[in-house]
Amino acid sequence: MREEVITIRDVARQAGVSPSTVSHVLNGKDRHVGLAKREKVLEVIRQLNYRPNAIARSMIRRATFTIGLVITELQNPLFVPVTEGVEEVLRAEGYHIVLASASGIEGEIRAIETLRQQQVDGFIFMSLSLRYSSPHLTQLKEAGVPFITINRYLDDKDINQIQIDDREAAYTATQHLFSLGHTCFGTVAGPINSEVPRVSALQRYRGWHEALQEHGLSVLPENVLIGDYTFEGGYKAAQQLLAQTTLSTRPTALFIANESMAVGTLKALYEGGLRVPQDMAVVTIGDAPFVAYTIPALTALALPVDEAGRIAARRLVEWLKAGQPPQAETITLSCRLIVRDSCGAKLKGMGNQG
Amino acid sequence: MREEVITIRDVARQAGVSPSTVSHVLNGKDRHVGLAKREKVLEVIRQLNYRPNAIARSMIRRATFTIGLVITELQNPLFVPVTEGVEEVLRAEGYHIVLASASGIEGEIRAIETLRQQQVDGFIFMSLSLRYSSPHLTQLKEAGVPFITINRYLDDKDINQIQIDDREAAYTATQHLFSLGHTCFGTVAGPINSEVPRVSALQRYRGWHEALQEHGLSVLPENVLIGDYTFEGGYKAAQQLLAQTTLSTRPTALFIANESMAVGTLKALYEGGLRVPQDMAVVTIGDAPFVAYTIPALTALALPVDEAGRIAARRLVEWLKAGQPPQAETITLSCRLIVRDSCGAKLKGMGNQG
DNA sequence: TTGAAAGCGCTAACAC
DNA sequence: GTGTTAGCGCTTTCAA
Numbered sequence: 001m002r003e004e005v006i007t008i009r010d011v012a013r014q015a016g017v018s019p020s021t022v023s024h025v026l027n028g029k030d031r032h033v034g035l036a037k038r039e040k041v042l043e044v045i046r047q048l049n050y051r052p053n054a055i056a057r058s059m060i061r062r063a064t065f066t067i068g069l070v071i072t073e074l075q076n077p078l079f080v081p082v083t084e085g086v087e088e089v090l091r092a093e094g095y096h097i098v099l100a101s102a103s104g105i106e107g108e109i110r111a112i113e114t115l116r117q118q119q120v121d122g123f124i125f126m127s128l129s130l131r132y133s134s135p136h137l138t139q140l141k142e143a144g145v146p147f148i149t150i151n152r153y154l155d156d157k158d159i160n161q162i163q164i165d166d167r168e169a170a171y172t173a174t175q176h177l178f179s180l181g182h183t184c185f186g187t188v189a190g191p192i193n194s195e196v197p198r199v200s201a202l203q204r205y206r207g208w209h210e211a212l213q214e215h216g217l218s219v220l221p222e223n224v225l226i227g228d229y230t231f232e233g234g235y236k237a238a239q240q241l242l243a244q245t246t247l248s249t250r251p252t253a254l255f256i257a258n259e260s261m262a263v264g265t266l267k268a269l270y271e272g273g274l275r276v277p278q279d280m281a282v283v284t285i286g287d288a289p290f291v292a293y294t295i296p297a298l299t300a301l302a303l304p305v306d307e308a309g310r311i312a313a314r315r316l317v318e319w320l321k322a323g324q325p326p327q328a329e330t331i332t333l334s335c336r337l338i339v340r341d342s343c344g345a346k347l348k349g350m351g352n353q354g
Numbered sequence: 355m356r357e358e359v360i361t362i363r364d365v366a367r368q369a370g371v372s373p374s375t376v377s378h379v380l381n382g383k384d385r386h387v388g389l390a391k392r393e394k395v396l397e398v399i400r401q402l403n404y405r406p407n408a409i410a411r412s413m414i415r416r417a418t419f420t421i422g423l424v425i426t427e428l429q430n431p432l433f434v435p436v437t438e439g440v441e442e443v444l445r446a447e448g449y450h451i452v453l454a455s456a457s458g459i460e461g462e463i464r465a466i467e468t469l470r471q472q473q474v475d476g477f478i479f480m481s482l483s484l485r486y487s488s489p490h491l492t493q494l495k496e497a498g499v500p501f502i503t504i505n506r507y508l509d510d511k512d513i514n515q516i517q518i519d520d521r522e523a524a525y526t527a528t529q530h531l532f533s534l535g536h537t538c539f540g541t542v543a544g545p546i547n548s549e550v551p552r553v554s555a556l557q558r559y560r561g562w563h564e565a566l567q568e569h570g571l572s573v574l575p576e577n578v579l580i581g582d583y584t585f586e587g588g589y590k591a592a593q594q595l596l597a598q599t600t601l602s603t604r605p606t607a608l609f610i611a612n613e614s615m616a617v618g619t620l621k622a623l624y625e626g627g628l629r630v631p632q633d634m635a636v637v638t639i640g641d642a643p644f645v646a647y648t649i650p651a652l653t654a655l656a657l658p659v660d661e662a663g664r665i666a667a668r669r670l671v672e673w674l675k676a677g678q679p680p681q682a683e684t685i686t687l688s689c690r691l692i693v694r695d696s697c698g699a700k701l702k703g704m705g706n707q708g
Numbered sequence: 709t710t711g712a713a714a715g716c717g718c719t720a721a722c723a724c
Numbered sequence: 725g726t727g728t729t730a731g732c733g734c735t736t737t738c739a740a
Contacts, residue, residue, distance in 0.1 A: 008718060019718080021727075034725060053717050064409065074437060080434065081429075087428070096472060099441070101441050114408075115450075117405055231646065235647065267647050267649055292585065293589065295649055297621075374712080378735095412734095413718095416716080
């Protein structure tokens with residue numbers, strides 16, 4: 001049943017040439033092969049349905065044209081669009097993706113180890129950023145292994161990183177609320193005070209805070225909630241906000257650290273009888289497809305996720321082709337404000353001054 | 355900078371043994387290696403930070419412990435959870451995943467070709483099912499290549515398939531509406547009449563239709579809309595439904611073929627001034643995380659997606675281990691009805707009879 | 709219990 | 725232009 005394996009020698013024999021000639025017509029670079037032989041070889045290849053063994057080729061070339069894509073959270077909304085970007089350029093360049101899911105630092109270390117055994121040519125890390133330092137990545141860098149990170153905040157600036165400017169996005173979001181006339185703010189932050197805080201959550205909180213400070217505003221502690229980036233977390237946080245505030249202390253504008261929590265928030269507000277945007281403006285970060293179809297549609301900062309993937313892949317491929325690391329660089333991508341309905345129009349009266 | 359490659363010979367030399375001895379302590383099966391030598395070898399391995407070359411090993415073993423995961427639509431909501439299931443069991447079994455995105459049959463054929471060159475041990479296909487016959491898969495089967503499909507409807511019953519029972523899910527959804535007392539129905543179907551219809555859309559339409567027939571009900575053509583499985587598609591379809599129906603002909607219950615379209619529908623209904631579920635009950639198929647947080651929360655049929663992934667991976671691994679195909683089988687998984695708020699309670703009056 | 713030797717399928721010097 | 729040869733790093737007979 002199973003096709004017997006046919007090798008380059010079989011082709012050579014059938015075509016009456018040497019294996020190296022076959023190899024040359026296959027890879028066809030420097031060497032010139034006579035037209036007659038070349039055609040004959042090509043024909044035999046087709047006839048025999050010969051399929052070159054890429055593994056054997058890798059042995060000699062010392063390159064597998066394979067890159068390891070290491071991620072921690074498959075269900076992270078960034079994963080799919082980033083991967084699409086990565087895949088798009090890698091495929092065009094003839095590279096394959098080996099997917100490794102690794103939760104936690106230990107998992108990541110294990111994944112690196114086995115992928116190196118598999119002789120991947122390089123890595124793209126798209127894992128959560130849980131801390132600023134990652135010794136195992138610094139080590140990987142020192143071993144000369146080509147890799148690039150997406151969406152991590154490593155303080156080792158000799159590592160090539162693609163970052164999305166979470167701080168700026170939060171700042172922009174908050175400014176947007178300002179520009180609409182709001183002065184009484186609340187937020188549902190991401191996991192900023194768990195044991196290992198997510199760096200993006202920290203940065204988003206920071207951006208929000210900076211914008212407030214800039215305007216000399218402070219926020220009541222009861223208007224600052226902490227969520228966990230989930231729908232449920234956003235829902236609960238908003239419920240709590242409503243429960244612990246009164247009409248007089250309640251914010252008129254909410255910055256929700258990510259889109260999942262924003263959806264949860266919308267629901268809690270609806271159930272609490274608050275209208276968005278009339279009673280409460282809501283802005284968030286993240287522009288998953290459903291964000292445009294909530295009620296009301298969410299004003300959000302769109303993360304340049306597929307671009308991040310493409311850039312990462314492109315830089316890695318350049319590195320691989322050059323055979324040496326590019327100038328280490330941290331590329332920071334900005335988010336784009338997409339105004340929809342959840343923040344409403346500019347406030348008219350001054351009655352909202354908090 | 356770059357670590358020089360250290361091979362099994364280096365280890366052997368350092369440890370004062372032969373390469374084959376090192377190989378044996380590494381793979382440690384039949385052969386007994388003296389304790390002293392074994393320890394010495396292990397120590398040298400650690401010292402040198404030796405990393406066996408999996409590629410070289412594959413050459414001899416004729417197995418790469420790698421499987422190709424071929425998908426058409428990265429952004430398909432099934433992709434992430436299915437992949438999680440697949441990854442979970444494959445990793446536990448020591449297999450690696452090579453991800454190949456391939457749009458269309460031609461892309462799939464190309465992906466198969468290059469992955470076979472990469473010597474993957476088997477395949478999992480999680481692509482859209484666009485047609486019932488796929489000659490290239492039948493061919494792959496005949497070549498003796500181990501593979502399994504998820505969510506495809508192939509009429510070649512000699513191929514191992516994992517299916518989700520779309521027809522049944524739609525039937526159940528519709529029955530649920532019935533059980534609540536509805537008699538006037540509408541639907542937003544998936545892409546059932548495009549040039550290459552999606553089989554799942556066809557099946558869901560069929561299940562809906564069967565349930566209606568069973569109750570001897572017919573549906574006004576104007577209450578049957580066709581969408582494209584997107585948020586936008588659902589939104590537009592529902593708008594059209596409202597536009598082309600009057601209060602007297604308008605359905606009281608809607609079956610929306612997937613969750614994205616259901617979200618769009620909810621928005622259109624809201625904007626049209628219809629309350630869900632009071633004025634219109636809505637049920638859908640697909641239970642992406644956001645489905646529980648729409649307003650109102652959607653009653654939906656949850657697809658057993660991660661289970662599908664796990665089963666597929668498990669069966670494939672068994673096949674690989676056995677070295678021969680299992681009894682060809684099409685495993686059909688059922689969906690689970692999750693009742694939330696979008697269908698409301700049982701209708702009281704009889705005024706809704708259509 | 710261990711080592712020597714022969715490859716896996718391919719490419720790349722090096723001859724001719 | 726083309727063939728011969730020597731490996732890539734590993735496993736696996738086959739002897740010892």
